[in-house]
Amino acid sequence: MNDPLAFALAVLALLAVPGPTNTLLAASGATAGFRRSLRLLPAELGGYWVAIGVLLLVIGLLAAAHPFVPILSKLVASLYLVYSAISLWRDAGRGMMEGAGPITFARVFTTTLLNPKALIFAFAIFPRGDIATLLPFAGLFSVLVVIVAQGWIVLGNAIARHAAGLVTPARIARAAALALAVFALWIGGSALAAALS
Template sequence: METSTVLSLLPALILFSISATLTPGPNNILLAYSGANFGFRKTLPHIVGIRIGMTCMHLAMLLGLGKLFEQYPMLHQVLSVFAASYIIYLAIKIARGKPNSSNSSASPMTFSQAALFQLVNPKSWAMLLTLVTALTLPNEQYWPSALLGVIVFNLATLPCSFFWVAVGRYLKGFLQNPQKLKRFNLVMASLLLLTLPLIFY
């Protein structure tokens, strides 16, 4: 095995990981919403949940999960319907949430919720599919290149999650008025709904 050949993937892995994760998607919309409404500390479990959830999915796909969906197309359809339903539920929850109210049901995503959300996040599936199919090497170099992808993806994308929480925290300075915060939440809910077509693409 040529170590230099495996490491030649490094620039492409870094560039893909940052560009794919920094662009808007369900995770980033939810992180910005959480940053604005609940702050950085309360959003940390959400960030860790994303990373653990995506890492588990990444490893599962490397072990052949993608082939299972190819063999049983109905699984993909069931997952798509569930994903769409859950994203609609989250959008409604965000739109109705009143974080300044003591009676509000609004709360930041927990670690387990964020991890499980990756299963229904269309962008997570798309990113990981690219990593597994286009950014791995064949034969005996498969696992070294695959594990390099897992490591690089996590290291490169973690700062991107922090960035979106910081965006939310920055915007909070302009959202002290409850009505402005409500409008912001409605925009975040609408953006989340706009990701629905990705599920059926």
């Protein structure tokens, strides 16, 4: 997409869709609060930039020669999401109640790094061209990521504040774990379907 407005709308639409990173950001907003969750924003942004860079530079070239590479990439992402879901379920908010929280910088970075949305950003939304062409779009993308991430943190925080005793750290962690498991099944299922077709 070479039109900045179309690019911005496509990025916003994709970022706004609930996904594994958004689930973690909302859970952090609900348990750690808005200000403490802001430390996760560079993790999401860094995860997307590393993923998109690798996808464009390495995976794109490999996928042209080897059609199994995108399938393998999706399976790796699915396995990581399963691991993250099991960890969140097992901890069930214990770390959140102690103040450290299982939703760490590293977890958000890795989840974003393996987020299948990066595939769509890299191969369907970002324009093709040299670095000078991509830089303005990269800046716009970064701003939109930060804005939408803050929205998910605010949403999680608002849900926690208005749900009184119904929303506990354990319930938030388990809800986030279930959401991550659903995403893992969806990604893994699509990879297996592609492998079998």
